[in-house]
Amino acid sequence: xxxxxxxxxxxxxxxxxxxxxxxxxxxxxxxxxxxxxxxxxxxxxxxxxxxxxxxxxxxxxxxxxxxxxxxxxxxxxxxxxxxxxxxxxxxxxxxxxxxxxxxxxxxxxxxxxxxxxxxxxxxxxxxxxxxxxxxxxxxxxxxxxxxxxxxxxxxxxxxxxxxxxxxxxxxxxxxxxxxxxxxxxxxxxxxxxxxxxxxxxxxxxxxxxxxxxxxxxxxxxxxxxxxxxxxxxxxxxxxxxxxxxxxxxxxxxxxxxxxxxxxxxxxxxxxxxxxxxxxxxxxxxxxxxxxxxxxxxxxxxxxxxxxxxxx
Amino acid sequence: xxxxxxxxxxxxxxxxxxxxxxxxxxxxxxxxxxxxxxxxxxxxxxxxxxxxxxxxxxxxxxxxxxxxxxxxxxxxxxxxxxxxxxxxxxxxxxxxxxxxxxxxxxxxxxxxxxxxxxxxxxxxxxxxxxxxxxxxxxxxxxxxxxxxxxxxxxxxxxxxxxxxxxxxxxxxxxxxxxxxxxxxxxxxxxxxxxxxxxxxxxxxxxxxxxxxxxxxxxxxxxxxxxxxxxxxxxxxxxxxxxxxxxxxxxxxxxxxxxxxxxxxxxxxxxxxxxxxxxxxxxxxxxxxxxxxxxxxxxxxxxxxxxxxxxxxxxxxxxxxxxxxxxxxxxxxxxxxxxxxxxxxxxx
Numbered sequence: 045x046x047x048x049x050x051x052x053x054x055x056x057x058x059x060x061x062x063x064x065x066x067x068x069x070x071x072x073x074x075x076x077x078x079x080x081x082x083x084x085x086x087x088x089x090x091x092x093x094x095x096x097x098x099x100x101x102x103x104x105x106x107x108x109x110x111x112x113x114x115x116x117x118x119x120x121x122x123x124x125x126x127x128x129x130x131x132x133x134x135x136x137x138x139x140x141x142x143x144x145x146x147x148x149x150x151x152x153x154x155x156x157x158x159x160x161x162x163x164x165x166x167x168x169x170x171x172x173x174x175x176x177x178x179x180x181x182x183x184x185x186x187x188x189x190x191x192x193x194x195x196x197x198x199x200x201x202x203x204x205x206x207x208x209x210x211x212x213x214x215x216x217x218x219x220x221x222x223x224x225x226x227x228x229x230x231x232x233x234x235x236x237x238x239x240x241x242x243x244x245x246x247x248x249x250x251x252x253x254x255x256x257x258x259x260x261x262x263x264x265x266x267x268x269x270x271x272x273x274x275x276x277x278x279x280x281x282x283x284x285x286x287x288x289x290x291x292x293x294x295x296x297x298x299x300x301x302x303x304x305x306x307x308x309x310x311x312x313x314x315x316x317x318x319x320x321x322x323x324x325x326x327x328x329x330x331x332x333x334x335x336x337x338x339x340x341x342x343x344x345x346x347x348x349x350x351x352x353x354x355x
Numbered sequence: 356x357x358x359x360x361x362x363x364x365x366x367x368x369x370x371x372x373x374x375x376x377x378x379x380x381x382x383x384x385x386x387x388x389x390x391x392x393x394x395x396x397x398x399x400x401x402x403x404x405x406x407x408x409x410x411x412x413x414x415x416x417x418x419x420x421x422x423x424x425x426x427x428x429x430x431x432x433x434x435x436x437x438x439x440x441x442x443x444x445x446x447x448x449x450x451x452x453x454x455x456x457x458x459x460x461x462x463x464x465x466x467x468x469x470x471x472x473x474x475x476x477x478x479x480x481x482x483x484x485x486x487x488x489x490x491x492x493x494x495x496x497x498x499x500x501x502x503x504x505x506x507x508x509x510x511x512x513x514x515x516x517x518x519x520x521x522x523x524x525x526x527x528x529x530x531x532x533x534x535x536x537x538x539x540x541x542x543x544x545x546x547x548x549x550x551x552x553x554x555x556x557x558x559x560x561x562x563x564x565x566x567x568x569x570x571x572x573x574x575x576x577x578x579x580x581x582x583x584x585x586x587x588x589x590x591x592x593x594x595x596x597x598x599x600x601x602x603x604x605x606x607x608x609x610x611x612x613x614x615x616x617x618x619x620x621x622x623x624x625x626x627x628x629x630x631x632x633x634x635x636x637x638x639x640x641x642x643x644x645x646x647x648x649x650x651x652x653x654x655x656x657x658x659x660x661x662x663x664x665x666x667x668x669x670x671x672x673x674x675x676x677x678x679x680x681x682x683x684x685x686x687x688x689x690x691x692x693x694x695x696x697x698x699x700x701x702x
Contacts, residue, residue, distance in 0.1 A: 191382055191383075191386070192386070194383060194386075195382075195383055195386030195387060195389075195390065196390075198383055198386070198387060198680055198683055198684045198687070199387070199390070199676070199679075199680045199683065200638065200639070200641065200642030200679060200680070200683055201642070202642050202645055202646070203642055203645060203660070203675075203676050203679050203680070204390075204676065204680075206645070206660060206661070206664060206672070206676070207391065207394050207672055207673060207676040208394060209664075210394075210398075210664045210667075210669065210672045211394045211395070211397050211398045211669075212397070283508060283509055287509075287511055287512075290511050290513075291511065291512075291513060291645075291646050294511075294513045294646065294649075295646070295649065295661055295664070296665065297664065307511070307513075310511070310513065310514050310517065313517075314517060314650075317517055317520065317521055317525070318521065318525045321521055324514070324517050324518075324521075325514075325518065325521075328511055328514030328515075328517070328518070331511045331514065332506075332509055332510045332511065332514070335508075335509040335510075335511075336505065336506070336509035339505055339508050339509050340505070
């Protein structure tokens with residue numbers, strides 16, 4: 045390749061290579077698009093803060109055993125270390141089982157991340173499939189699938205999740221399934237709207253004329269075009285997913301003790317609210333910061349990936 | 356003749372729309388019932404054992420099973436379930452032994468009271484904030500409204516409620532604690548509407564009324580905050596849309612005062628989509644009440660559902676879920692109808 049980037053290490057050389065109007069390879073074109081997106085994204089300080097919070101969450105979750113000074117489950121001395129206020133030894137105080145709240149919050153980030161990632165992995169493909177199939181095939185398939193979607197949309201999310209958890213039994217896995225079941229309908233809506241916009245375009249017609257099967261058209265040509273607006277929506281939804289999971293945990297239907305789930309930790313702290321406020325306050329702040337991070341990140345991504353929706 | 360034909364045509368298209376509406380409503384409600392029926396079937400708890408206990412002899416077990424209709428084919432069970440649900444019969448609550456519908460009628464006014472007050476606060480504070488943010492775009496106030504919205508979308512409602520109790524009840528003593536009214540006042544009035552504020556005011560029990568006010572203040576403000584976070588954000592974006600329209604320039608050129616242009620002309624046009632937003636936020640508050648009611652020990656539908664959940668009382672849980680779902684659907688429908696009624700372009 046002429047003018048290989050390795051030979052021009054200065055930043056202007058890199059930038060020129062990235063912004064080249066005539067990319068030599070797909071990779072170069074993709075990296076160039078990515079760089080442009082990043083430039084727009086990084087101009088928005090709030091979005092960068094959001095990204096920072098989300099990255100911090102991932103790092104804390106990965107290195108929880110290095111960061112946390114104490115065990116999240118085993119408590120200290122119940123006679124002397126119960127319900128201690130924040131101090132140098134226990135940064136955020138201790139709870140009723142003499143466990144260090146900071147360590148529990150650090151380990152709890154794993155549960156939060158686990159919930160968010162799994163819900164996204166379950167709900168997004170369902171929504172994507174339902175939406176693209178409905179939009180592409182149209183007719184009665186569209187009517188039936190969209191009516192089902194509307195029915196699920198008709199339930200308030202938390203209440204439907206509650207009913208599902210009631211049926212499946214409390215526990216973190218069931219909470220994840222319940223939240224995923226209640227999360228996919230908006231994705232199906234978005235995917236359908238995007239599909240309707242592309243289904244009559246020339247390139248779909250040309251693929252069809254080349255003899256591509258319907259599943260191939262949907263999976264290979266329609267789905268990729270719906271992904272970017274779905275990513276925005278899923279990121280914006282993550283805060284809601286975290287809040288729903290925490291709400292289920294608070295009601296005692298999510299993660300079960302002694303798991304350090306943040307919502308359940310707030311519920312424990314409720315019994316000591318007036319005299320030992322830190323037991324309830326600290327995990328709530330963690331929930332707030334993380335969902336704020338996802339909201340800021342989602343707003344920033346929307347501005348970059350979907351300029352139409354930005355107000 | 357042709358005019359008459361036009362009338363008939365208009366009537367026919369109107370009837371067609373009504374029919375479409377009814378069909379959509381009916382299928383959605385049927386779908387809601389189907390979802391709760393399905394949830395009720397996947398429960399690992401055997402409803403027969405829940406009634407007779409696990410030591411009952413086989414013939415008792417079999418008889419109860421038949422009485423509950425569990426020996427029939429699933430589809431037949433579903434038809435029976437739908438018929439019962441249509442008449443408001445969700446079975447009896449295991450916990451209270453009353454019919455679930457009676458329980459729900461008893462607790463629903465409490466939820467309604469809270470959600471309505473919350474929405475009123477959200478509208479009264481949220482709309483002016485949104486309008487001002489749009490008019491002074493980029494100003495400090497605009498930033499403030501933005502932060503208010505972001506925090507509202509990110510903060511766990513149950514945690515904010517607890518912190519509110521800690522600050523305003525425990526530390527400052529400005530409001531009363533959890534519950535709807537102090538026990539001392541609770542026998543001074545007879546419940547008529549089930550809405551304590553109305554009942555006490557109508558019966559002239561002003562001491563009880565003010566006590567109820569101090570109880571409702573904090574949870575209502577909490578729900579009001581979540582409502583206003585949403586309403587102000589939407590108002591802002593609708594108003595930005597309207598202020599960019601040409602009629603606004605025309606009104607200004609005509610010499611109308613800025614106040615009149617903003618509050619009479621632009622806001623009135625933004626009001627139509629706002630109705631949908633307000634209805635949606637009202638519906639969301641019904642949902643938000645599940646967690647709020649738990650925090651504030653508010654004896655409403657949300658607390659009824661969570662209490663029943665903790666006691667594996669599936670009839671009550673599913674009945675409550677169905678009622679909230681139905682209210683949700685109806686609110687959406689009402690907002691849709693209002694939208695059509697108020698916006699001449701949709702006719």
